[in-house]
Amino acid sequence: xxxxxxxxxxxxxxxxxxxxxxxxxxxxxxxxxxxxxxxxxxxxxxxxxxxxxxxxxxxxxxxxxxxxxxxxxxxxxxxxxxxxxxxxxxxxxxxxxxxxxxxxxxxxxxxxxxxxxxxxxxxxxxxxxxxxxxxxxxxxxxxxxxxxxxx
Amino acid sequence: xxxxxxxxxxxxxxxxxxxxxxxxxxxxxxxxxxxxxxxxxxxxxxxxxxxxxxxxxxxxxxxxxxxxxxxxxxxxxxxxxxxxxxxxxxxxxxxxxxxxxxxxxxxxxxxxxxxxxxxxxxxxxxxxxxxxxxxxxxxxxxxxxxxxxxxxxxxxxxxxxxxxxxxxxxxxxxxxxxxxxxxxxxxxxxxxxxxxxxxxxxxxxxxxxxxxxxxxxxxxxxxxxxxxxxxxxxxxxxxxxxxxxxxxxxxxxxxxxxxxxxxxxxxxxxxxxxxxxxxxxxxxxxxxxxxxxxxxxxxxxxxxxxxxxxxxxxxxxxxxxxxxxxxxxxxxxxxxxxxxxxxxxxxxxxxxxxxxxxxxxxxxxxxxxxxxx
Amino acid sequence: xxxxxxxxxxxxxxxxxxxxxxxxxxxxxxxxxxxxxxxxxxxxxxxxxxxxxxxxxxxxxxxxxxxxxxxxxxxxxxxxxxxxxxxxxxxxxxxxxxxxxxxxxxxxxxxxxxxxxxxxxxxxxxxxxxxxxxxxxxxxxxxxxxxxxxxxxxxxxxxxxxxxxxxxxxxxxxxxxxxxxxxxxxxxxxxxxxxxxxxxxxxxxxxxxxxxxxxxxxxxxxxxxxxxxxxxxxxxxxxxxxxxxxxxxxxxxxxxxxxxxxxxxxxxxxxxxxxxxxxxxxxxxxxxxxxxxxxxxxxxxxxxxxxxxxxxxxxxxxxxxxxxxxxxxxxxxxxxxxxxxxxxxxxxxxxxxxxxxxxxxx
Numbered sequence: 001x002x003x004x005x006x007x008x009x010x011x012x013x014x015x016x017x018x019x020x021x022x023x024x025x026x027x028x029x030x031x032x033x034x035x036x037x038x039x040x041x042x043x044x045x046x047x048x049x050x051x052x053x054x055x056x057x058x059x060x061x062x063x064x065x066x067x068x069x070x071x072x073x074x075x076x077x078x079x080x081x082x083x084x085x086x087x088x089x090x091x092x093x094x095x096x097x098x099x100x101x102x103x104x105x106x107x108x109x110x111x112x113x114x115x116x117x118x119x120x121x122x123x124x125x126x127x128x129x130x131x132x133x134x135x136x137x138x139x140x141x142x143x144x145x146x147x148x149x150x151x
Numbered sequence: 152x153x154x155x156x157x158x159x160x161x162x163x164x165x166x167x168x169x170x171x172x173x174x175x176x177x178x179x180x181x182x183x184x185x186x187x188x189x190x191x192x193x194x195x196x197x198x199x200x201x202x203x204x205x206x207x208x209x210x211x212x213x214x215x216x217x218x219x220x221x222x223x224x225x226x227x228x229x230x231x232x233x234x235x236x237x238x239x240x241x242x243x244x245x246x247x248x249x250x251x252x253x254x255x256x257x258x259x260x261x262x263x264x265x266x267x268x269x270x271x272x273x274x275x276x277x278x279x280x281x282x283x284x285x286x287x288x289x290x291x292x293x294x295x296x297x298x299x300x301x302x303x304x305x306x307x308x309x310x311x312x313x314x315x316x317x318x319x320x321x322x323x324x325x326x327x328x329x330x331x332x333x334x335x336x337x338x339x340x341x342x343x344x345x346x347x348x349x350x351x352x353x354x355x356x357x358x359x360x361x362x363x364x365x366x367x368x369x370x371x372x373x374x375x376x377x378x379x380x381x382x383x384x385x386x387x388x389x390x391x392x393x394x395x396x397x398x399x400x401x402x403x404x405x406x407x408x409x410x411x412x413x414x415x416x417x418x419x420x421x422x423x424x425x426x427x428x429x430x431x432x433x434x435x436x437x438x439x440x441x442x443x444x445x446x447x448x449x450x451x452x453x454x455x456x457x458x459x460x461x462x463x464x465x466x467x468x469x470x471x472x473x474x475x476x477x478x479x480x481x482x483x484x485x486x487x488x489x490x491x492x493x494x495x496x497x498x499x500x501x502x503x504x505x506x507x508x509x510x511x512x513x514x515x516x517x518x519x520x521x522x523x524x
Numbered sequence: 525x526x527x528x529x530x531x532x533x534x535x536x537x538x539x540x541x542x543x544x545x546x547x548x549x550x551x552x553x554x555x556x557x558x559x560x561x562x563x564x565x566x567x568x569x570x571x572x573x574x575x576x577x578x579x580x581x582x583x584x585x586x587x588x589x590x591x592x593x594x595x596x597x598x599x600x601x602x603x604x605x606x607x608x609x610x611x612x613x614x615x616x617x618x619x620x621x622x623x624x625x626x627x628x629x630x631x632x633x634x635x636x637x638x639x640x641x642x643x644x645x646x647x648x649x650x651x652x653x654x655x656x657x658x659x660x661x662x663x664x665x666x667x668x669x670x671x672x673x674x675x676x677x678x679x680x681x682x683x684x685x686x687x688x689x690x691x692x693x694x695x696x697x698x699x700x701x702x703x704x705x706x707x708x709x710x711x712x713x714x715x716x717x718x719x720x721x722x723x724x725x726x727x728x729x730x731x732x733x734x735x736x737x738x739x740x741x742x743x744x745x746x747x748x749x750x751x752x753x754x755x756x757x758x759x760x761x762x763x764x765x766x767x768x769x770x771x772x773x774x775x776x777x778x779x780x781x782x783x784x785x786x787x788x789x790x791x792x793x794x795x796x797x798x799x800x801x802x803x804x805x806x807x808x809x810x811x812x813x814x815x816x817x818x819x820x821x822x823x824x825x826x827x828x829x830x831x832x833x834x835x836x837x838x839x840x841x842x843x844x845x846x847x848x849x850x851x852x853x854x855x856x857x858x859x860x861x862x863x864x865x866x867x868x869x870x871x872x873x874x875x876x877x878x879x880x881x882x883x884x885x886x
Contacts, residue, residue: 023455024243024457024458051370052370052371054460054486055469055484055486057471057482059473060482068456068471070469074370074384074385074386077391101371101373102371102372102494102495103371103372103494106490106491106493106494107490114207128199128200129200129203137205137208138208138482168683168684190687190854190855281758281760281761281849281850281851282848282850283583283587284587284848286587287588288587291588351850353758353850353851353852353856354849354850356852356853357851357852357856504853506761506854
């Protein structure tokens with residue numbers, strides 16, 4: 001399915017989300033409350049059938065924290081992007097997508113480790129690379145005068 | 152300080168063994184905390200992060216040409232392919248079309264990289280399972296490829312030959328001849344590998360029906376590369392989203408349906424033959440042309456988000472660049488195939504014996520620096 | 525006194541008579557025992573040195589490289605250098621280890637192998653103890669080694685050592701059955717357990733030719749089971765470095781580790797020597813009935829050269845196996861023994877007995 005059709009189908013599936021076209025992939029921005037239902041709908045629906053979670057990226061958008069999911073359908077061979085943002089920087093929480101795609105297990109742990117977003121419902125949310133004395137390095141306000149050379 | 156070591160409560164008669172960060176079989180600095188009952192593995196928990204260098208954070212302070220040198224050091228056995236991923240992403244963002252010469256050379260070098268990575272896989276896999284002679288035979292042949300790399304690119308393992316827009320320099324005049332000689336030699340030598348290990352009944356019994364994962368689970372866990380293809384999941388980026396010169400060559404995608412360690416091994420052995428076929432189709436036909444497109448001295452990507460997948464020797468490497476228009480990227484994310492391939496290790500190994508854990512770990516063919524970034 | 529290298533009985537009788545002439549019989553026997561003991565220990569040490577060097581050279585041959593070639597001409601002093609290094613290594617004492625058992629374990633393994641060497645016929649007349657139950661004695665004595673292995677694993681107070689020792693113990697005990705049955709098959713063919721008589725019976729044809737099919741089967745089974753018993757080759761899971769550090773001798777360092785290391789090579793030598801004696805004729809040259817010229821040429825080579833040549837041939841075969849094949853897993857190892865080798869052995873034994881009764885052997 002090409003991007004235009006995909007955008008149309010996705011809009012039908014998930015009302016209340018914002019769809020951006022014209023970029024490399026169809027991008028769907030969804031509120032954190034609707035994330036789990038949207039993801040399940042995208043996976044179950046036979047026209048979209050996004051059965052593979054390719055990548056989970058934790059982002060610091062400056063004021064908000066967010067997660068970007070790249071999804072792929074092995075059946076139809078199309079990809080799309082699912083985005084969500086959380087404005088609470090002290091205690092950000094998003095639903096975990098482990099029940100939809102098992103690949104999310106490690107990928108979400110990495111986001112928790114490096115950006116600090118907690119995932120509700122994750123079976124085993126622990127830090128992955130770093131230990132608990134580190135802050136959240138991939139945030140833009142992370143200060144480390146010794147190790148990071150800021151230009 | 153450190154988080155709880157093991158997350159599953161122990162039953163009576165279970166004990167924990169640590170295959171520590173330094174271990175001859177874990178292929179890098181990976182710590183596996185294994186809880187055993189007798190010989191049987193109940194639970195395997197990988198602890199990673201020993202080689203975490205913060206590559207993604209570093210990229211936020213480096214220019215696009217400098218990022219390429221960091222990608223070499225992720226999956227160092229697919230160094231050239233990693234470089235190519237970032238270059239393709241940048242070229243796609245800037246809408247630059249590289250010359251055919253560059254595409255052909257990039258593809259040939261990628262396939263040589265794939266062969267040398269699989270040779271090392273064969274060598275270390277045999278060594279892990281006890282056939283220590285395999286190590287020497289595999290590395291002896293791999294030296295020939297590394298010598299080709301050194302002559303053309305200047306480095307054996309860390310190549311850094313690609314740059315956005317093309318290549319750093321043109322290929323050495325000997326490149327074509329040496330590559331053709333290598334292909335001729337290796338076509339005769341690869342059956343030796345089969346005689347030594349693939350057909351060996353001890354080897355087959357060690358690997359058959361060990362660590363099985365079926366196609367649905369492979370897709371759900373996101374496994375790509377030979378691990379996914381050994382389970383029947385057709386995930387070859389070179390076929391589904393071709394880049395460089397892959398749409399100009401014909402080759403087979405190797406798929407097996409059984410999903411056990413033996414077939415993951417067999418996928419890699421067959422891929423070496425296919426890589427040689429690809430190189431043979433390209434090596435005599437490299438078109439003339441410039442080896443690099445004209446680029447501005449300071450590369451600034453237009454604002455937006457760009458994704459590029461390539462097929463490394465271990466799976467699909469994804470590069471996701473978020474740019475805000477500056478000369479440094481806002482965020483770079485590498486979707487590392489090894490990171491995703493490690494995740495189902497507990498599911499694969501639970502219920503088997505410790506010796507099988509070594510076999511399964513080897514069949515996943517992990518390179519830990521790529522996992523940790 | 526005429527000494528010939530073809531028949532060393534005259535030499536040993538000369539020693540015996542000159543000792544008895546100069547001292548009382550009791551003392552003479554005691555001095556003889558001391559001489560034999562010293563000779564065996566010296567032989568043990570020299571063979572150990574040579575085998576370690578040979579293993580490294582054979583390994584290098586298989587792996588397309590050179591092996592040790594710097595220490596001494598062609599690297600022959602490499603093992604001496606290793607031994608000197610091992611002597612200087614710090615003996616790390618283990619906390620909470622059972623000290624007595626920890627120290628005794630390597631010696632048990634050595635004692636078992638020295639006792640086995642004492643019963644081997646090296647040449648005509650050069651036979652320390654010629655028991656009339658030679659084969660039985662050899663099997664009994666080489667079984668003692670497993671006690672040393674189990675003690676080593678237990679007393680090290682280390683999970684890995686314990687697992688390694690238990691695997692090793694299970695393996696050795698299982699494969700002793702196959703070794704024993706293969707040797708019993710040849711005893712059926714020979715009709716005697718005494719080693720010197722077995723060798724004499726091979727004058728006109730080695731047993732591996734005389735017994736044709738069952739003897740060849742027994743030989744193959746013996747080599748496989750013998751390799752497994754000494755924890756070598758494709759059956760070395762107990763000490764696989766790539767899996768669980770070094771198995772039962774993880775906690776040993778310095779001279780104690782050297783003793784384990786040495787005992788493993790000597791055990792390999794013993795297995796090969798027994799194979800050479802029982803299947804390939806020991807020190808008996810290759811004779812073909814009726815080819816007198818050929819027989820005279822074969823007789824020209826002294827018997828101990830024949831014995832050592834055959835033994836080292838079998839040792840080379842065992843080393844070749846080790847460096848070619850990957851390892852078997854412990855359950856596959858035990859399956860091989862109990863489900864395949866044991867029934868094969870029993871069937872082979874019956875076949876050999878039938879052959880001997882009917883007279884179809886040569």
